Amino acid sequence: MIDKSPEYRFKKALGVSMMLLLVAFAALPTLWALILSVRSPSAVFEPIWESPLALTLENFFNITRSDFPKALLNSFITAGSATVLAMIIGVPAGFALAKSRVSGKFIASWVLLLLRMAPPVGFVIPLFLLYVNAGLIDTYLGLIVAYMTLTLPLVVWSMWNSFAQVPDELIEAALMDDATLTQAFLLIVLPAARPGAVAAAILAFLVAWNDFFFSLIITRSSTTTAPVAVMNFISFDSVDWASIAVASIALTLPILPLMAIANRYIVQSLSGAVKG
Amino acid sequence: MKHLLTTALVASFALAAPFAPTSAQAEEINVVMFGMPYTRGLQKLAGDFEEKTGIKANIDVIGQDVFENRITLSFTGRSGDIDVVHAPVIQVQRWVQANWLKPITAEVDAMPVKGDLMAGPLDAYRIDGEQFAVPFMAATGLMTYREDVLEAAGVGVPQTWAEMLEIAPKVTDGDQSAIALRAVPGQGFNMFIFPMIMRAYGGKFFADYTGGDLTPAINSPETLEALNVYSKLINDHAPQGAGNFNFAEVNAAAQNGQIVFAVEGTGVAAQIVDPEKNQYADVTGLALPPGGPAGRSPAIAVHGLGIPASAQNVAASAKFIEWAVSTETVTKIALSEPFANFTTQPVAENAEVIAKYAAIHPDFLQVQADALNLAIGHYRPLLPEWPSLGAAIGENINAAVNGLITPEEALENAEQEMRDILGQ
Numbered sequence: 001m002i003d004k005s006p007e008y009r010f011k012k013a014l015g016v017s018m019m020l021l022l023v024a025f026a027a028l029p030t031l032w033a034l035i036l037s038v039r040s041p042s043a044v045f046e047p048i049w050e051s052p053l054a055l056t057l058e059n060f061f062n063i064t065r066s067d068f069p070k071a072l073l074n075s076f077i078t079a080g081s082a083t084v085l086a087m088i089i090g091v092p093a094g095f096a097l098a099k100s101r102v103s104g105k106f107i108a109s110w111v112l113l114l115l116r117m118a119p120p121v122g123f124v125i126p127l128f129l130l131y132v133n134a135g136l137i138d139t140y141l142g143l144i145v146a147y148m149t150l151t152l153p154l155v156v157w158s159m160w161n162s163f164a165q166v167p168d169e170l171i172e173a174a175l176m177d178d179a180t181l182t183q184a185f186l187l188i189v190l191p192a193a194r195p196g197a198v199a200a201a202i203l204a205f206l207v208a209w210n211d212f213f214f215s216l217i218i219t220r221s222s223t224t225t226a227p228v229a230v231m232n233f234i235s236f237d238s239v240d241w242a243s244i245a246v247a248s249i250a251l252t253l254p255i256l257p258l259m260a261i262a263n264r265y266i267v268q269s270l271s272g273a274v275k276g
Numbered sequence: 277m278k279h280l281l282t283t284a285l286v287a288s289f290a291l292a293a294p295f296a297p298t299s300a301q302a303e304e305i306n307v308v309m310f311g312m313p314y315t316r317g318l319q320k321l322a323g324d325f326e327e328k329t330g331i332k333a334n335i336d337v338i339g340q341d342v343f344e345n346r347i348t349l350s351f352t353g354r355s356g357d358i359d360v361v362h363a364p365v366i367q368v369q370r371w372v373q374a375n376w377l378k379p380i381t382a383e384v385d386a387m388p389v390k391g392d393l394m395a396g397p398l399d400a401y402r403i404d405g406e407q408f409a410v411p412f413m414a415a416t417g418l419m420t421y422r423e424d425v426l427e428a429a430g431v432g433v434p435q436t437w438a439e440m441l442e443i444a445p446k447v448t449d450g451d452q453s454a455i456a457l458r459a460v461p462g463q464g465f466n467m468f469i470f471p472m473i474m475r476a477y478g479g480k481f482f483a484d485y486t487g488g489d490l491t492p493a494i495n496s497p498e499t500l501e502a503l504n505v506y507s508k509l510i511n512d513h514a515p516q517g518a519g520n521f522n523f524a525e526v527n528a529a530a531q532n533g534q535i536v537f538a539v540e541g542t543g544v545a546a547q548i549v550d551p552e553k554n555q556y557a558d559v560t561g562l563a564l565p566p567g568g569p570a571g572r573s574p575a576i577a578v579h580g581l582g583i584p585a586s587a588q589n590v591a592a593s594a595k596f597i598e599w600a601v602s603t604e605t606v607t608k609i610a611l612s613e614p615f616a617n618f619t620t621q622p623v624a625e626n627a628e629v630i631a632k633y634a635a636i637h638p639d640f641l642q643v644q645a646d647a648l649n650l651a652i653g654h655y656r657p658l659l660p661e662w663p664s665l666g667a668a669i670g671e672n673i674n675a676a677v678n679g680l681i682t683p684e685e686a687l688e689n690a691e692q693e694m695r696d697i698l699g700q
Contacts, residue, residue: 129353129355217345220306221335221337221338232311234311235311235339235340236311236340
């Protein structure tokens, strides 16, 4: 029976209003960036109601003439590669940790968690000096390896949890049917843990995509990624707010479809890889 | 699944294979600078340097915050990955004290271009008899004003800050305020502007800087008067929110017609009087910043090029610096970029350069030269501790302007913090 009392309606209206307020608060910076991105440079600081028609697409064309598109490509290359490599190494590692009967798994889990939680600033100086000596500064390889310190523990940790939810009986049944362990892993376990794998890959990509610190330290003009390139619109005697807004939107756009996919798979992976 | 894994593996190797490390070649140098018209212009001319010398220059022009992080890590790690570095004069004392810069006296003495450089900015990089960098730019403080508004109000261009206070209410009209000044705290922000007022009223940072007496003396009646003027201008005669304006907001306020006066660095002033950047440029005049009982003291900020102590190829680095400040290179940049505050003197005699800046504003080069002649090299003290001192003083000045503490408390706090930083 639906409660239609005034008290219930009031509470519901209050709840909805508060939610809308929170959504508006959270969405405000994005909306502001959207408005700034289409404002003409001379109207950037004017209230929009004073010159609502001072709109232009010139800011989008301007940014294509800067180094930002190259930085965006660099972000795709490095975050994508670090994700692919972390999945190739991390997924079997997660399976081994979840299913093998070896001692020290507890310690391994803590070491992994520690790697996930350690702030990059803790090991950036030795990493930087190592990279200088190895000639890895301003190389894709250097940045991808650095990103893997972020993505690999994330993938191993989350895949460990996903594989732990797959019943051992499934693997044992496959082995009894003469499947090899590799076949059991690839054909039985991995499909069962697919939601977790997709979620891990997307989260790993986002961690690398949003990185600022490693890119700040170990890249130069050839491999600078987009989050650092945004800062280059702030110069000694000017701040190009319109370009910063366009760049911020360009940085966010690729994430939106990923977040939609991730949302679905994260819910699935949390509710259990295998139902039954 | 096998197919998927194979594809992923092949893709990852395909992506990773071309990304092998590239080590610096013998005749290749790395130059790190932060964004401004000169550095952007220099970056575009990198091919010229390679053509002339056979040395490839990788010129990285980055945001100022990114620059600070990268060079600090490189200097402290003595990594040798930077061969030529952008050296603001205000930072160089600290870098020299930390042994981060290489003395290049012999290299500079051997440069034929040395005689063409302005003596003041060049000397600003001489510490204990050694040259540590070569200037390419000297920005100074200038005042822009709306000629049409002054004419309508029947007032002239203020020559002193006291006159500015008198004129301000007469030119305020609705949404149009009289003035905007940098107020956000920072040694390069409010501490680029406030000392112009402080020195005009006879205030000073130290008891006798030139005589070597570095006893803090900012808590004086003269500085207090200056702080009251600065605070009154920002609180009573500037747009809403001006208590935390930086150069970008001042520039925007001028370009939107929100203010009549702006006192800014050359780079921003040049944008305010540029018809391509400002719809009010044709009715905007340019003058020296106002003075006071102690005269006029335009701000000055010198930028140059130095060689980090860990740089490997000093000869190539010196060749780059010589080329970067040469008359030929600087003339090209002055013509291609909005860059008028060069320190290579013969560039100012180039007819094309004169014509270009006269078209932007007929008085531009002359007013800038007058301001540079009036500016004192130690406008902001040339001390290793200045970045910390400037930050501490700037915080207190900003707090007073925004009413968080009284002006008297601000100066008392600032002087005490100066003593603490200097260990006195």
